[in-house]
Amino acid sequence: MGKCEQCIIKQFNSLKSLTKDELVRISNCKTSYTIKKGTVIFEEGETLNGVYCVKDGICKLSKLSENGKDQIVKMVVKGQLLGQRSLVSEESSNLQATALNDMEVCFIPKSEIIADLQKNPKFSFDVLQDMAHDLKEADDIIVNMAQKSVKQRLAEALIYIHDNFGVNPDGTLSVLLSREDFANIVGTATESAIRVLSQFKKDGLISTIGKQIKVENLNGLKRIE
Amino acid sequence: MGKCEQCIIKQFNSLKSLTKDELVRISNCKTSYTIKKGTVIFEEGETLNGVYCVKDGICKLSKLSENGKDQIVKMVVKGQLLGQRSLVSEESSNLQATALNDMEVCFIPKSEIIADLQKNPKFSFDVLQDMAHDLKEADDIIVNMAQKSVKQRLAEALIYIHDNFGVNPDGTLSVLLSREDFANIVGTATESAIRVLSQFKKDGLISTIGKQIKVENLNGLKRIE
DNA sequence: AACAAAACATGACAATTATCATATTAAAAA
DNA sequence: TTTTTAATATGATAATTGTCATGTTTTGTT
Known part of the structure; x- marks a missing residue:
């Protein structure tokens, strides 16, 4: 299995701010696997206990309505982290994640990475910036939907x-x-x-x-x- | 002028996680003032260099369209922080803030508080949680608008x-x-x-x-x- | 290749929502 | 108080978008 500390993908997300030691530790407890197109990665209401690093492929974050409609709120592509919010919040996910094509991901358990979020300010600031960006994008979507x-x-x-x-x-x-x-x-x-x-x-x-x-x-x- | 370290309002936002020393320092550089109903606190495109702690009143975060419509994305009330995103991101604001009634706020310059965000993990985690909550709410609004x-x-x-x-x-x-x-x-x-x-x-x-x-x-x- | 299933496409019509016009009422200013 | 202005209210109508029906094309499977 690949090692986080050597993985090129991490350059594109907050994991780049982890130290080599931190990456080695995470590498040892991560689970790497492939996800087939159409597979539900996690469901609405589910409590995530970790974060996915997307090595390849793309997925959608969406919410199903009673009448069968499925609003896509965000797409997560190669290089990005999926489920970041679960690291920060105890609440269950309000969205479902579904693979839009075949994907390769690494799953990093919350228990392993949460300490880094508390101890490594550079990492937590990176996650913060990511979240701020997502929030800005979400605000723009709201405005677009209305106007x-x-x-x-x-x-x-x-x-x-x-x-x-x-x-x-x-x-x-x-x-x-x-x-x-x-x-x-x-x-x-x-x-x-x-x-x-x-x-x-x-x-x-x-x-x-x-x-x-x-x-x-x-x-x-x-x-x- | 009131002192941050004694201010009750801080209990309701991330500032509660600052140490007494940090609060004293911030207290010395904050500007406290009142804002009349209807006043624009900051405009779209403006670069904020600080954050507002809302001591009283309420304001809207909105975006004007060409045809004169003004979509409200979020309302910020007594106890909450306004402009948190500016602490994290260098980008200018995509939204305008306008007082919906008479307000009392304290403005804390970014330069004074940014170091705390880097050094005090409890504080930055609190901001992170706040941002995660806002993001979840924004996602829900998107879904509601669509469905x-x-x-x-x-x-x-x-x-x-x-x-x-x-x-x-x-x-x-x-x-x-x-x-x-x-x-x-x-x-x-x-x-x-x-x-x-x-x-x-x-x-x-x-x-x-x-x-x-x-x-x-x-x-x-x-x-x- | 033949078949089934899914995705794409388009017409006809219905429902929702926006726009414009115009009262009416409430609030602010002279 | 009177006047002016802004906010609320409601009708009539138009524009946008959704729904249902149905046909065509593409894709996947045996």
């Missing part, structure tokens, strides 16, 4: 994914999502999301290869009213 | 304000908000909020004395579909 149309929100979702998760060599978005996923990010009905994407295609803002989406006119998307 | 109707969201806003900010001796909500404020919390048009409140009144779920609102049937509000 922007489905069309605008979907355009922004495409831009966000394009800018933050990157593109394949052929220019298509590297994160492959279903139309239903897009609807659940934007907070609309699947049919509405499909309709808007069809319109974007007609307008030359995007093109599609199967279910892959390629952004053709980024500025055009930004100008959507 | 619930205006009627449901307004009912929940009334319940939230009732449960978290309390009521006056006569039973009316202690936080006095305009119909427009309610609309801006829920993320709807002012007229829509007014209409729903009128309906709640007809249904006996609330009563009104002027613009004051009294919750008459809490369980009824919870059952709104």
Whole structure:
């Protein structure tokens, strides 16, 4: 099994602020495994007793409603930590985590890492910064939900994914999502999301290869009213 | 001017985890002042260089859109800290803070408190917990905006304000908000909020004395579909 | 290849919510 | 107090978005 102290992934998250000794200790108690696409990593109401370091793949944090809708609140990709909040709070998770494609993760038990959060100020400050960033993003989403149309929100979702998760060599978005996923990010009905994407295609803002989406006119998307 | 180390307000926020020495030092550099209702405390895009401890009153954190709408993301009341994120992040604020009634606050410069955040793990863990709580609340709002109707969201806003900010001796909500404020919390048009409140009144779920609102049937509000 | 299942797509219509117009009432200012 | 202004209220209508129906394409499986 790989060693945390040598793992490149840690550069992208708060774990980079741990000392070598701390990393060695964590490395010895972590569990490394693969998660198949569609697998529920943890459920709403579940009490997490650790944090996942995402080595590869992507997952969604979402909440199911009674009528079967599943609002996606955040996507966690390669390099990021999943379930950070469980380190800090005793409350159970209000969200469900589901793998959107095949993933490789390391699970670090809370008991092993909580002491570092108390003792290593650089680490805890890093986690704090991460949390502050997430909070700012969440606030922005609230404002968007209230003030922007489905069309605008979907355009922004495409831009966000394009800018933050990157593109394949052929220019298509590297994160492959279903139309239903897009609807659940934007907070609309699947049919509405499909309709808007069809319109974007007609307008030359995007093109599609199967279910892959390629952004053709980024500025055009930004100008959507 | 009052002294932080003797201030009762600090019991309700992370400052309680500072040592007496730290509090004395902070007390000497804080600025204490009153803010009139309607005053903008800080604007969107502004870089905060400190944090406000709210001794009395209430303010809103919101964002204005081009069409004049002002989405309220969070309300900060007596006892809480305003602008915590500025301690952690160098980014400018994405939100505006406006006093909803007359306030008394203490402003603590970032330069004085940032060292404590690095050195006092108990304090930084407290801030971390606060931030985690805010994040959870923000996530819940996102989900509500996507999955619930205006009627449901307004009912929940009334319940939230009732449960978290309390009521006056006569039973009316202690936080006095305009119909427009309610609309801006829920993320709807002012007229829509007014209409729903009128309906709640007809249904006996609330009563009104002027613009004051009294919750008459809490369980009824919870059952709104 | 043939079949089944899932995802995508689009039309028709319904429900929700926003916008505009216009009273009415309450609060603030002269 | 009178006047002016702002907040609340409600109707009429329009715009947006959701829902249901149904067909097509894609994907996966035997």
